[in-house]
Amino acid sequence: MRKRLFAALLAALMLFSCATAEEDLIIEEVLLDETGAEVPAGSSAGLPADGSVGVSSAEGMTAVSAGGASSPAESAAAEVFTPSFGSPYPTDPGAGDYWSLPMDITDEEAVWKMLMAPMTVVRVGGGNQEKKQTYLYREPDENSQKIGVVTRDSQGVRVIEQLDSGWSLIECYSSSFHDTKVKAWNLLVQGYIKSEYLVKMDPNPAMGIVVDKLTQRLYIFQDGHLLTTLLCSTGLVQHNGTKWQPYNETRSGEFFLMSKVGTLKSDRLLCDMAIRFNSGDMVHEVPHVVQADGKTKNYGSTEPKLGTKCSHGCIRVQRYKTPEGINMAWLWSQLKSGSRVKFVIWEDWQGRQIPPVDPNTVLYYNPDGGDYYHRAETCYMAKKRTFQPFLYSQLEEGEFAKLKFCPYCAPAMRAADIEAVNSRYAPGGDHDENMTMLRQDYFDYLRQ
Numbered sequence: 191m192r193k194r195l196f197a198a199l200l201a202a203l204m205l206f207s208c209a210t211a212e213e214d215l216i217i218e219e220v221l222l223d224e225t226g227a228e229v230p231a232g233s234s235a236g237l238p239a240d241g242s243v244g245v246s247s248a249e250g251m252t253a254v255s256a257g258g259a260s261s262p263a264e265s266a267a268a269e270v271f272t273p274s275f276g277s278p279y280p281t282d283p284g285a286g287d288y289w290s291l292p293m294d295i296t297d298e299e300a301v302w303k304m305l306m307a308p309m310t311v312v313r314v315g316g317g318n319q320e321k322k323q324t325y326l327y328r329e330p331d332e333n334s335q336k337i338g339v340v341t342r343d344s345q346g347v348r349v350i351e352q353l354d355s356g357w358s359l360i361e362c363y364s365s366s367f368h369d370t371k372v373k374a375w376n377l378l379v380q381g382y383i384k385s386e387y388l389v390k391m392d393p394n395p396a397m398g399i400v401v402d403k404l405t406q407r408l409y410i411f412q413d414g415h416l417l418t419t420l421l422c423s424t425g426l427v428q429h430n431g432t433k434w435q436p437y438n439e440t441r442s443g444e445f446f447l448m449s450k451v452g453t454l455k456s457d458r459l460l461c462d463m464a465i466r467f468n469s470g471d472m473v474h475e476v477p478h479v480v481q482a483d484g485k486t487k488n489y490g491s492t493e494p495k496l497g498t499k500c501s502h503g504c505i506r507v508q509r510y511k512t513p514e515g516i517n518m519a520w521l522w523s524q525l526k527s528g529s530r531v532k533f534v535i536w537e538d539w540q541g542r543q544i545p546p547v548d549p550n551t552v553l554y555y556n557p558d559g560g561d562y563y564h565r566a567e568t569c570y571m572a573k574k575r576t577f578q579p580f581l582y583s584q585l586e587e588g589e590f591a592k593l594k595f596c597p598y599c600a601p602a603m604r605a606a607d608i609e610a611v612n613s614r615y616a617p618g619g620d621h622d623e624n625m626t627m628l629r630q631d632y633f634d635y636l637r638q
């Protein structure tokens with residue numbers, strides 16, 4: 191009896207984790223490049239197959255620095271949320287760069303300026319090193335404690351101070367993956383790196399992208415304006431039945447889009463159109479499985495979760511076209527490998543809130559039995575039908591209350607759904623207690 195109960199519990203746990211077990215599987219996946227050629231599986235995690243993350247990698251592990259990771263809890267009183275929120279080194283509010291800009295997607299001008307601003311990346315040696323990483327050190331001395339890792343070529347860093355000794359103090363979210371020695375899971379860290387490795391680069395002027403972990407939306411900007419909004423899923427910290435996976439949390443920061451990798455295969459899940467932006471983290475189409483007929487793609491286990499966290503670190507993007515005709519396939523078609531389009535990820539700091547929707551916002555529905563409410567009359571779900579407008583303020587009334595959220599055009603969220611997110615992220619709370627627990631090892635390590 192007890193055995194049976196245990197088996198049932200185990201099965202429940204596995205069921206819970208399997209739908210999103212992509213990352214664990216990715217460790218063993220076969221990566222296909224654009225030509226279909228196999229690349230070593232070990233590289234999929236973003237680190238050299240020999241495990242020589244930064245340090246042991248002969249060509250250039252540099253040791254860097256610093257002040258120790260900042261704890262967001264220490265600065266919970268702050269009201270303006272920027273990517274550098276909680277940093278012991280305040281940003282210049284007027285700088286308008288990624289680190290100093292408040293996370294407000296409605297300020298198109300400011301967001302565009304941030305997306306077009308030059309970015310400082312870490313370059314060690316020549317050639318393409320986009321999968322490799324370099325350590326940040328607690329002091330300007332490579333014998334001091336390693337306190338974080340930064341991914342070469344693609345990850346932007348904030349330069350706080352350049353020392354005469356040839357070292358610089360920088361800040362970034364540590365790009366710690368499952369096999370990284372420094373387990374600063376997505377923590378904003380400040381550390382030292384050799385100044386010679388820091389290079390300022392201009393992003394691609396044609397486009398810029400913002401992913402907000404709070405709203406689980408991907409925003410594409412072109413020519414100074416928000417072109418469209420797509421549903422996405424970033425990583426979810428969970429227990430896979432054997433162990434906790436803190437490395438599932440998508441690492442925040444500013445990045446360049448790098449190589450177009452192609453299709454990621456992980457067990458039955460296939461992730462098409464993957465583009466690398468942070469070592470093992472990629473942006474790709476929402477995963478599918480292939481049916482028994484060998485050709486039909488089934489998105490049933492992953493697509494309904496778009497708009498919520500559920501990947502193992504990668505960013506899943508919708509395949510349905512928005513009213514502007516945009517989906518992951520469009521993005522893939524627009525970009526070449528190494529496009530250096532700036533790709534920004536906003537951290538879901540505790541205390542951030544989704545603003546209420548203007549009650550006069552116009553929505554649409556199909557009066558002839560449509561199941562969904564829409565953002566635009568031109569929604570791709572609307573083929574050959576005429577939609578009727580109504581107001582957001584009517585959404586909870588009568589028949590409108592039964593309408594479902596359209597997965598193509600991503601209309602405004604219902605007030606109750608916004609409230610659910612906002613209560614989880616309420617000031618003083620902890621939207622991810624598991625991560626808080628899992629980060630304790632790192633803070634203990636810092637105290638050594």
Ligand SMILES: [Zn+2]
Nearest residue numbers: 564569596599
């Ligand atoms: Zn729609």
